[in-house]
Structure formats: C-alpha cells, structure tokens
Amino acid sequence: MKIIKGTDVCVIGAGHSGCEAALACARLGLKTVIFTVSIDSIALMPCNPNIGGSSKGHLVRELDAIGGEMGKNIDKTFIQSKMLNISKGPAVHSLRAQADKQKYSHSMRKVLENQKNIIIKQAEVCELIWKKIDNSDFGYIKKITGVKTFTGIIYECKAVVLCTGTYLKARCLCGESITYTGPNGLQAANYLTDSLLSMEIEINRFKTGTPARMDKRSIDFSKMEEQFGDEKVVPFSFSTDPDSVQIDQVSCYLTYTNENTHEIIRKNLDRSPIYAGVIEGTGPRYCPSIEDKVVKFPDKERHQVFIEPEGLYTNEMYVGGMSSSLPEDVQLSMYRTVPGLENCEIVRNAYAIEYDCINPKQLYPTLGFKKIEGLYSGGQINGSSGYEEAAAQGLIAGINAAQFILGKESLIIDRSEGYIGVLIDDLVTKDNYEPYRMMTSRAEYRLLLRQDNADLRLREKGYRVGLISKEQYDEVVKKKKLIEDEINRLKNVKIGASKKNQSFLEKYGSTSLKTGSNLAELLCRPELNYDILQELDPDRTELPSQVIEQVEIEIKYEGYIERQLRQVKQFKKMENKKIPPDIDYDDVPSLRIEARQKLKSFHPVSVGQASRISGVSPADISVLLIYLEQLHHRQSYIDGGYK
Amino acid sequence: MKTDTIAASATAMSNSGIGIIRISGDESIDIVDLIYRDKNNKKSLKNYKSNTIHYGFIYDEDELLDEVMVSVFKKPNSFTTEDTIEINCHGGSFVINRILKTVIGHGARLAEPGEFTKRAFLNGRIDLSRAEAVMDIISSQNEAALKNAAKQMKGSIYNEIIRYRKKIIHEIAFIESALDDPEHIDMEGYTDRLNIEVDFLIENIRKLLSTFENGKIIKEGIRTVIVGKPNAGKSSLLNRLVGEERAIVTDIAGTTRDIIEEDIRLNGINLRLIDTAGIRSTDDIIEKMGVEKAKRYLREADLIVYVVDSSISLDENDMEIINMIGDKKCIVLFNKSDLNAEISQEEICKVMKERSVSPLFIKTSMKENMGIEDFEEAVKKLFFYGKIDCDNEIIITNLRHKEILSDVLMNLSDVKKSLDNGLPEDFYSIDLMSAYGNLGKMIGEEVEEDLVNEIFSKFCMGK
Secondary structure: OOEEOOOOEEEEOOOHHHHHHHHHHHHOOOOEEEEEOOHHHOOOOOOOOEEEOOOHHHHHHHHHHHOOOHHHHHHHHEEEEEEEOOOOOHHHOEEEEEEOHHHHHHHHHHHHHHOOOEEEEEOOEEEEEEEEEEEOOOEEEEEEEEEEEOOOOEEEOOEEEEOOOOOEOOEEEEOOEEEOOOHHHOOOEOOHHHHHHHOOOOEEEEEEEEOOEEEHHHOOHHHOEEEOOOOOOOOOOOOOOHHHHOOOOOOEEEEEOOHHHHHHHHHOHHHOOOOOOOOOOEOOOOOOOHHHHHHHOOOOOOOEEEEEEOOOOOOEEEEEOOOOOOOHHHHHHHHOOOOOOOOOOEEEOOEEEEEEEEOHHHEOOOOEEOOEEOEEEOOHHHOEOOHHHHHHHHHHHHHHHHHHHHOOOOOOOOOOOOHHHHHHHHHHHOOOOOOEOOOHHHOOOOOOOOHHHHHHHHHHHHHHHOOOOHHHHHHHHHHHHHHHHHHHHHHHOEEOOOHHHHHHHHHOOOOOOOOOEEHHHHHOOOOOOOOHHHHHOOOOOOOOHHHHHHHHHHHHOHHHHHHHHHHHHHHHHHHOOEOOOOOOHHHOOOOOHHHHHHHHHHOOOEHHHHHOOOOOOHHHHHHHHHHHHHHHHHOOOOOOOOO | OOOOOEEEEOOOOOOOOEEEEEEEOOOHHHHHHHHEEOOOOOOOHHHOOOOEEEEEEEEEOOEEEEEEEEEEEOOOOOOOOOOEEEEEEEOOHHHHHHHHHHHHHOOOEEOOOOHHHHHHHHOOOOOHHHHHHHHHHHHHHHHHHHHHHHHHHHOHHHHHHHHHHHHHHHHHHHHHHHHHOOOOOOOOOHHHHHHHHHHHHHHHHHHHHHHHHHHHHHHHOEEEEEEEOOOOOHHHHHHHHHOOOOOOOOOOOOOOOOOEEEEEEEOOEEEEEEEOOOOOOOOOHHHHHHHHHHHHHHHHOOEEEEEEEOOOOOOHHHHHHHHHHOOOEEEEEEEOOOOOOOOOHHHHHHHOOOOOOOOEEEEOEOOOOEOHHHHHHHHHHHHHOOOOOOOOOOOOOOHHHHHHHHHHHHHHHHHHHHHHOOOOHHHHHHHHHHHHHHHHHHHOOOOHHHHHHHHHHHOOOOO
C-alpha cells in the first residue's frame, strides 16, 4: 500500500464548496490536495446557469469580503447581470449574474491550477483514516489522520474537508428509468458513506432536481418576454474594477405554463417517481418540481418559466421553473404546451437526483465535526442547496480547517454579522428535513446585513484570518472613516429658512422649513437625495459613489438601523454565554424532557444557540442559565466551548 | 455596557400590609430621585451610601402617592449587581400599581417575569448557597406563571391574540415570499391591502387596550371626580351618595378646601368618589392649593361629574372647568333645578365641542333629593353600555398585557408611518415582525420557525 506523506489538508470534492475550501487552505500556506472524480467537473454548474439572486447575492459578496473566489470568478465569466429588488429597500437589493457555465468552470480550474500549495487529484476517496485519542471533555475522541482512495493510496493529512455535493450514493431518476450516477451522468461516489457511518456519523438522504435543457434553434422567442441585463453592471467582487464588467450582455426570456401543461402533468402523476413513492429522499419546498407546483397550488393558472442561455459556447437553453422527474415522453409533451416551446427539442432531459448527506447538527458553527478532530464539511453534504450556499460553507470550513492546523482561533460569523452566519447557524441549530436554501427572510437583522456593506462588515475578519491583504483592509478602514466624517459633516451644515432655501425645497416638492435645519435632516426626506442637495451644499468635496451610498442609507434609515442595532445588542448577550462541551443535560434539573433530548442531540455552544433550537422553551433556557451559573462557581469553565 | 432599567412589584399584588417595588438598572437611582422626596424635600438618593434605607414620600409630580421607606443598593452590591432601588410602600394593589406606573412613567420598563434573576445570572452573580433554591423557585414560578397565563389565555384573549398573529404572519409571509422570489410574486397594489389590514388590527388592539380601563374599573372602581363652581352642590351630591355627612356643607362658597375621597357601591359598580374644592379664581392660598389638586385629579379621572348651579348663568369659571374636563367621560348635573333655570343644555354643548363621547345631562335637586336615580343610570350607561355583566367581554386586567399591547400598537403605528412615507416593504416588515413577536410574548409562543413554514405552505415559490 502506498502512503503519501506531507499533506496538511485533503479536500474531497472540487465543486463550489471544495474549490473555496482548497483555495483558503492553500492561501493560508497549507499543503492541500483537492480530490475530484473528474477534473473536467471542477466548479461545475449542473443546474441553473447563474450565480447570486435574492439573498444568495449577499452570500457571494460576503464571501468575497472575507477572501473567497466565487465573486471574482463570476465577474470574469458572466454574460448578463441584474440587481434584483431594486424597487425595494437597500437591504434586499441582490445581485444575480448569468454565467457562461463552461467559462466559469474553466476559469476556476485555472485559478486552482495556478494556486501555490494546491495539488489537484482525479480520484475517488473511499475511506477516512482516523484514530482514537484521549480527550478531557469526552474521555476520547476520533482524530483524522488521512484518506484512502479507490486505488488504495493513502494520503496522510492533518485535516479533511468533506465537499461531496450530491455525489454520495447518487442516483438520477427520470420517470421509470433510474441511473446510478451523479449529476450530468458523472460517476457517483459509492463508498465514502460507509466509512462515515462506521465513524458514527448520522446520514440523511435528500433529493433535488433540474429542468431540461433545450436547443435554442427550436425555441420561438417571439412568443416570450425578453429580459435584459442592467445598463450599468455592478460587479460581485469588491476587488473587481467596475469598468471591466461593462460588457455586451445576452438576454433571458420569460414565458408561462398554462392549463394544458397542468393537465398533462396531472394525468401522468402516477408515472412520477416522487408521487409513485420511488424517491425516498426529501426534496426542497422552495425549489419544487413543476409537478409539485401543480399539485400544491391547484388554483394557480400559470407558473413562470425562464429560458436562460447556458453560455456563449452552446445552443443549450435552461428552462428555469420546470424541473421534473416525469418520464421523458411526458416531459416533451408537457414542455411543448408552453408558448414558444411548441416545437422544442430537448437536449438533456429533466431529472431528479437523490444523494446522501450528513445531519449538520453534528457540526460546530466552525463546520468542524463534534468529537472528530480535524474533520470539516461544507456545501450540499451539510444539507444545503445552491452554489452560493455551498461556496460560503466551503470557505468557512476551509478557513477553520487551516486555523485548526495552525493553532489559531476559529472564524465564526454570527447571525448579526452576515448571511453566512445565518446560513451556518440555521444548519447546525435547526432540525433540517430538506435541502436548505438561503432567503432574506431568514436573516432577522437584515437591515444591517446589506450586500452594499459586506466589505465594511467582513473585510476585517478576512484580514485577521490572512486572506485579505493589508492594502485591501486599509481601503475599507479609509472608506469607513470617509463615511463617518461625511455623516458628521452633514449633521453640522445648518440650513436656514431663507427664501433661497425655501424655493429650492419647493422646486422638489418638499415642505418648507419652519425653523433652521441641517443637511442630514433634509436628506431624510424621501423626495430629496445627496445629489439634489448639492445645490445647498456647494462646499462639499467629491466622494466615491460607494461612500455616498453608505452615507445616504445610514442617514435615511437611521431610525430603522438603530432599532436593529438594539436587537443585536440583546442577541449578543445570550450569544456570549457559552455552554461547556462536556455539559451533562441529565444533571440539569427541571428541564422538560423534549428540551433535554434536543439539547443532548444538538450540543449547542452558547445559550443563544440553545434558545434557537425548536422545542427548547424560554423556561428551559432560564433553567439552563441557572445551572450554568452554579457550574461556573463549582469549576470555572473556559469561555468558548470549542476551538 | 449600559442596561435599560426595569421595575416590578417584588411582592404579591394583594392586600398585604407592605408592598415592595424593585427597580434595577443604570438609571434606577435617577428615576426614583425624580419621584422621591425626603422629609425636608432636599437630599438626593445619589448622595446616600449603598445598602441604606431612608424614610420619605413618593410623588407623582405634586401628588403624594404614599409614605415609604426606600432602600438604596449601588452596583455591584445588589441582587442584580446593578444600581437597585427598593421602595417599601403600603400594601394593596392600588398603591403598588400607582407607584409602579409612576416609576415606569419616569423611564423604567416593566420587568419580564424572572428578569431580575435573569440579570443576576447574566451579570455573573448569584449567591452560591442560594443558587439551587432560586432555581427551584424560578422554574416553579415559570410553570405556575405559564399555567396561570395559559388559563387566562385559553379563553377569549388567547383566541383574539392568535387571530391577530395569524393575520400578521400572513402578511409577513407574503412580503417575505415576494422579497425572496421577486420574479414570481407581484406586489402591486399590496400597500393598500396592507393598510386596511393594519387599520383593522390597530382598531381592534385599541379596543382591547381600552378594556384595560374597564378591567381596572372592575377591580379598583371608577375614579369619579366631582367638580363645579363653589357652592354648586358638589358636597351635597357626595353626601347623598355616601349617605352620611362626610363633607361639610354650608352656604358659604369655598367650604371644601381639600379633597375628600369615598368608596361607594352603585348598582354593583364600585365608584371611588372624589369631591374637589370648588374651582374659581381665588387669592386664598389654601383654597388655591385645593384647586390645583382638583385639576390634577381631573387628569386621572375615569368619570367627571360636573355639578352646575342651574339657577345662575355660566361665567368664566365655568368655562375654565369645561376646558379642564377635556375629552373625559362626563355627566353634567343641573343642580338646584327646583329653582328657575338660567342655563340650558345647548349652552353647555356649545362650549364642549369636539368630544368623542357626548356628555349626559341630568336635572337634580340635592335639596329635594331629586334625580339621584337618573344619575346612577347614567353611570351605568357610560361605563358598561347599560350592562354590568362583563363576563362576555374580553377584558385585559394584566399590566404586562397592557404594556405588550401598547408596544404592538406602536409597532403597527410604525408600519403605518413607513407606509405613509412610501418606504419599501423590507422596512415595514421589520415592524410587522416586532408586532408578531410581541403578541407571541403575550401567549408564550415561539416566533421564528412558523414564519418559514407559513411561507412554504401558503405561497408558491419557484426557481
């Protein structure tokens, strides 16, 4: 048996999560091997051809602020870009870009290939190698020492990051036909699950799906609404030069299903593997197949269908909104009822995919496994869905695997600091019975967590970890200062009730002044903005547009932002009350049985996290707090239950 | 770190001999300083050492509420480790509630159940030997409180709150779905719909809140203040109702110089009668003080009985009185109706314009013992729409519930404000969420998870 020494981190899988994990480790100076079943599937986009979207755009910007790659890569390879929700408040503006899938994948592959410290290896990892070690909290724990490939080679390492996506024991279903492959007919990973089970890791089985791809030449676009990109494109990455993304863009198209479509689906439901009971995995509610939509929303007369290009290299078009696991013949007749698709030719049919994933309650918020030293996991294996969710977790899992090896403090982003924090906290804290998708409604402090201020929120964390350079960090510090100074200045520029000022206000339909005011107060008025106020503010110095944007938001929405900051303050208090890892919940009197069971199975790290577990009531939390206080007196425990 | 200041009654709200109100937080001493005066009306509590107790009085503005002992605990030498004041007052829910309300009115917040203990823990201090005991007490208290609340809540209030919450979560879910899936869900015309919903909620919660006054009235009686010009017959009315010569009645105007209070029972309703000095411009200092006091009582009255001597015409003193009555519930007694009438209802109505509840007019003659029954009927009419049976009405009696509902009302007003200012939905959805959360506090339910569930079950989201 061949043993290869000298590796620090093994990353299993080279999808969106694996790429971020490997890049983070390598950039932090660790020898990293990234395994994939196929070199050609690095950063593959097997489903929708876009990055970002509502709340997912936030994730990408946050990831970029910390030092991830996804934002930079889509900036290099997008073919259309749009800021969504622009008519709504700044907190829910979200960037979404259509990608050239092939270019996206190739570009990311190039980044990996050129990154120092990374070795790319086409091989299937079948087994994790580990040993028992003594541990003061639990008696003993497992410790990762390496991985073993299908060909029998062992890579010794200090940490492993699992990023297996939808490949574990994957099978694809299309009507009555079942193939035992991963997405796009790629080889499934059939052995690793058993190794995880032997380590007492709890496994779930989830399901997701993808719609058909069609030949562009067979589609009649004249029957659809054309959807253009934005005139002025905003890049995802804070490091991308905005001028470099003003490119010629391609269009997407919108059409609708109708009663005929729904009729065909209803007639053939018995041939759908989900409704016929063939699929065991739990599918996502928010990304339902077209059969799910028709069954669950019988009153809806039509559903939207988006036709999106897969890239500039191909004629294939993605049929967004119509994923399905119906047999191919039904698919064809169903698609052909849609206006514009009457003569469509399917290039790749829609299918559902089933795969193994872990129960993420076994993870700390670091994405490290509880009781297994050196094992981390990120992406769809944690029960999430979506490229962006995967990438964000991959980055955090990779950083923390590296920090562990380097003996440095873990990076944890809490719910008040970023969508990434919300994503990970939800995964490791809540019972999750279906693939988890990020949504703005999940972020309770979302007015603070805007895509426009991700750099202000998170650059510093990236800098402390070592993925953001001093120059990049200094830029953010400078920006913060400019914002602060400008807000103070505006609050101090007095505006009198002079004739000239009154006629200015009248011109913009704004109520006249009764007493003196200042520029900040005027800026609060919905009908006025920073630009307009130039007239009353001739002495202002020119500021970068990103600074002006922050100044405007912070002044205009000051009351709301303050309300959220107050909520965050309360939140942090409970978050800072740590629970020692060796707590014995049987020893806590007065806990209700359900709460006791939940706490035992989740092992929350803080009282705040405990309070978010469903089934743990406020009364249970007070009992827990009291117990901890007693414990505190008996044996002063260390603040921070995990490393 | 600065903490907000909380207050609560540390003793049961019953007719015990002594009641204790505890106030904890950075501003507790400042707040109590505003309402506490010692014998000499001088020294500030700030200047006292920690762990000391002081004799004095609690005032609401200039109104004396109670004679008290005040204990001062400076941080970290208190149960919560924060600056803490304990007011030892006389027992009885009325006094305790009044003082507590005054403390809250001066900047403290009503404490959640167990919040003092929670703070003691959060601040890392609890007497080791007592920890175990306290734990038992707290958990049992919670359970009891929970049971108690549940019992009260299982009935109509519970259902009412559930109904509001359902409405709110439905709107939030719609907004959130639209935010998360802008291409599938259309928001056009939505704000009009939401405006209607919010108006409905505001109206209903206002109604519910207004029952707190009724609830209080059932528990504590109607605060009825009798006003009028000197010698209009106020004291005679009091004496007729009480049935004994409580107030000195003479023909000399200005006889009643201070306030007289009496509890009476009228057809099953408790009335707390307060006879005031006749109101007129005067140079007599003592009488002047009585008048000032009367004005203060008027502000807190549930009902004002305005006694008019119908045999003489209205003058500027009457105008001032009518002004002071404002929008309060009011019964106008045309007294001395055995004599020739010099004034009419219309005349008074003209002066009392823009009232939400029109006053009731009754002709009486104290001398002839005439019109007392009509007065009793009028009281019933004004307070219980003629029904004294309150079993079917949803009534709030709990101060905590009242506070929560007031918060909810504020949240909903914030929603209205945002709608009026044309702010986008992600702003007002935050205040909707607060309203939902606050209502949840009232019935002890969880907040977050049901939102996501609602989104999925109610609205179609596509990819």
